[in-house]
Amino acid sequence: MLNRTNRLQILGLLMPGLTVFLMFTVYPIVRLFWMSLCDMSFSSMLSQPFAGLMNYREVFADRTFWTVFVNSIVYTLVTVPGQMVLGLFVAVLLNGIRHFSVTFRVINYLPVITSWVIASLVFRYIFNTEGLLNYFLWKVLHVTGGNIRWLDTRWSGLAVAMILGIWKGIGWNMVIFLAALQQVPQDLYEAADIDGCGSFGKFLHVTLPGIRGTILFALIELTIGGFNVFTSIKMITGGKPAHHTDTLLTWMYYKAFSTGRFGYAAALSFVMALTLGFMAVGQFRMMRLRDS
Amino acid sequence: MKNRNMSAVRNFIRYMLLAFGTIVFTLPMIYMISTSLRPNGALYEYPPRFFPRIEALTLENYDYILSQSKFYLNFLNSAAVSVITIVLAAAIGSAMAFVLGRFKSGASSLLFGFIIITMIIPGTTMIVPQFELATKLNLVNKLFGLIPFYVSWVIPFSTFMIKGFMENIPNEIMEASWIDGADVLTVYARIALPLASPAIASVSIFNFLTAWEEYPWANTVINDNSRRTLPIAIAGFFGQHQFTQWGYVFAMSVLTLIPVVLIFVFCQKFFVEGLAAGGVKG
Numbered sequence: 001m002l003n004r005t006n007r008l009q010i011l012g013l014l015m016p017g018l019t020v021f022l023m024f025t026v027y028p029i030v031r032l033f034w035m036s037l038c039d040m041s042f043s044s045m046l047s048q049p050f051a052g053l054m055n056y057r058e059v060f061a062d063r064t065f066w067t068v069f070v071n072s073i074v075y076t077l078v079t080v081p082g083q084m085v086l087g088l089f090v091a092v093l094l095n096g097i098r099h100f101s102v103t104f105r106v107i108n109y110l111p112v113i114t115s116w117v118i119a120s121l122v123f124r125y126i127f128n129t130e131g132l133l134n135y136f137l138w139k140v141l142h143v144t145g146g147n148i149r150w151l152d153t154r155w156s157g158l159a160v161a162m163i164l165g166i167w168k169g170i171g172w173n174m175v176i177f178l179a180a181l182q183q184v185p186q187d188l189y190e191a192a193d194i195d196g197c198g199s200f201g202k203f204l205h206v207t208l209p210g211i212r213g214t215i216l217f218a219l220i221e222l223t224i225g226g227f228n229v230f231t232s233i234k235m236i237t238g239g240k241p242a243h244h245t246d247t248l249l250t251w252m253y254y255k256a257f258s259t260g261r262f263g264y265a266a267a268l269s270f271v272m273a274l275t276l277g278f279m280a281v282g283q284f285r286m287m288r289l290r291d292s
Numbered sequence: 293m294k295n296r297n298m299s300a301v302r303n304f305i306r307y308m309l310l311a312f313g314t315i316v317f318t319l320p321m322i323y324m325i326s327t328s329l330r331p332n333g334a335l336y337e338y339p340p341r342f343f344p345r346i347e348a349l350t351l352e353n354y355d356y357i358l359s360q361s362k363f364y365l366n367f368l369n370s371a372a373v374s375v376i377t378i379v380l381a382a383a384i385g386s387a388m389a390f391v392l393g394r395f396k397s398g399a400s401s402l403l404f405g406f407i408i409i410t411m412i413i414p415g416t417t418m419i420v421p422q423f424e425l426a427t428k429l430n431l432v433n434k435l436f437g438l439i440p441f442y443v444s445w446v447i448p449f450s451t452f453m454i455k456g457f458m459e460n461i462p463n464e465i466m467e468a469s470w471i472d473g474a475d476v477l478t479v480y481a482r483i484a485l486p487l488a489s490p491a492i493a494s495v496s497i498f499n500f501l502t503a504w505e506e507y508p509w510a511n512t513v514i515n516d517n518s519r520r521t522l523p524i525a526i527a528g529f530f531g532q533h534q535f536t537q538w539g540y541v542f543a544m545s546v547l548t549l550i551p552v553v554l555i556f557v558f559c560q561k562f563f564v565e566g567l568a569a570g571g572v573k574g
Contacts, residue, residue, distance in 0.1 A: 014391050
């Protein structure tokens with residue numbers, strides 16, 4: 001079956017994809033690692049002396065790095081479970097109704113297809129000091145005594161970005177969890193009924209184990225997404241005040257393109273990629289362990 | 293009887309929760325549209341209103357955006373880049389998926405594993421070496437210079453999704469054509485491609501969204517106004533003056549969202565099936 005012509009044709013089909021993959025993904029990864037070991041900046045574009053672990057030492061000694069590292073971790077720890085729990089909750093509700101299911105699904109998916117730039121600007125506008133939310137809290141509900149400067153302090157600025165992240169992610173979780181819920185065998189629920197399980201018991205002992213694969217998939221995808229947060233931070237706080245609301249990527253970007261410290265940025269990127277790799281493996285292990 | 297009442301109550305609660313959640317959920321979008329429909333005069337209208345006064349409703353923001361040739365240029369730039377990206381990604385990704393899904397060997401699973409592993413690294417992480425690469429290849433500040441990078445970002449996901457579909461094509465269909473003496477290219481073009489077209493369609497919709505809304509990379513490599521894509525143009529509007537003209541920003545945002553929402557509403561089925569396939573299988 002696989003004669004010479006066919007082998008060549010297989011190679012021909014692989015070639016374009018392989019070329020793009022090697023050139024635009026694999027090469028940059030290798031290059032990133034190399035850059036992280038060199039003293040590379042705007043001023044030394046031509047000479048890039050090998051510098052060993054200098055960049056890594058500088059990253060770990062940098063207080064701002066630890067600030068933005070904590071910010072990224074907090075962002076991920078809040079938005080990932082937030083999206084998953086709310087998305088699963090909506091999916092369970094949708095799974096139980098007969099009418100308007102598609103309508104609800106379409107509307108709840110709209111934030112997902114709204115671009116990050118647009119969604120971030122809308123949230124910035126709402127949370128602005130003279131904006132709608134402050135007016136509502138102060139003049140309508142009378143719960144605050146004045147305008148709160150949401151975007152000007154570390155945790156409230158990050159909170160706005162996190163609320164946006166959760167708002168934008170619920171729809172995605174809803175769709176994949178709804179699909180997973182529909183795959184859980186119905187007879188398991190009937191068996192649980194006979195055993196006298198209540199609805200919460202059924203959810204705990206039948207639904208959750210039944211959608212474990214999807215939970216793992218969402219966990220890994222969303223963790224990557226959490227570390228990838230960039231546009232919303234840039235648009236909502238711009239890292240202000242004094243990089244207190246920056247995340248790993250916005251700080252990396254600042255170091256690379258505003259100060260020209262490419263070596264530092266590369267080392268930071270690599271630390272981040274490694275962190276994510278370990279987390280993904282860890283999450284995988286955790287779910288596998290629970291399997292057995 | 294008691295049971296029936298219980299389930300009616302439960303159903304009612306479900307609908308109430310969904311309706312409430314959906315309203316809260318759509319508030320930001322409604323506020324964006326309502327802001328785009330009011331006069332652009334004041335920096336911040338005070339007191340702010342969620343709905344504009346009926347007599348103050350105006351299309352002046354839309355008039356302004358649509359009277360600028362810049363907007364059409366940005367729109368065409370985004371459309372051209374997105375369409376070329378999804379066509380290339382569909383062709384390249386389906387060919388890879390076909391080979392990796394139908395001709396299993398140690399080498400092909402190794403390659404596939406390698407492709408999947410790179411998906412762990414968030415795209416923006418590689419922006420520094422990719423910027424250097426773009427400079428070397430003379431792709432900086434070129435509209436079509438965006439395309440190879442976008443294609444390379446969506447290829448792993450596309451290959452992963454289409455491969456699952458290729459694997460599910462029944463063996464008998466494939467074997468019949470091998471016996472008829474068809475070669476690999478013929479089987480790919482005549483049998484695998486048509487059968488995998490739903491997967492390719494759903495992947496292409498996602499790829500379109502990715503390219504249409506991409507911001508960090510385009511913002512880094514494109515300088516010229518005439519080469520900007522829509523997200524860059526919107527973000528630029530926001531930072532341009534000391535006082536952001538929110539009416540213009542949101543009018544342009546609404547115009548940018550219209551094609552996406554139309555595609556989504558009409559292709560809802562592909563969207564949901566594609567996502568479901570990825571999530572349930574994965």
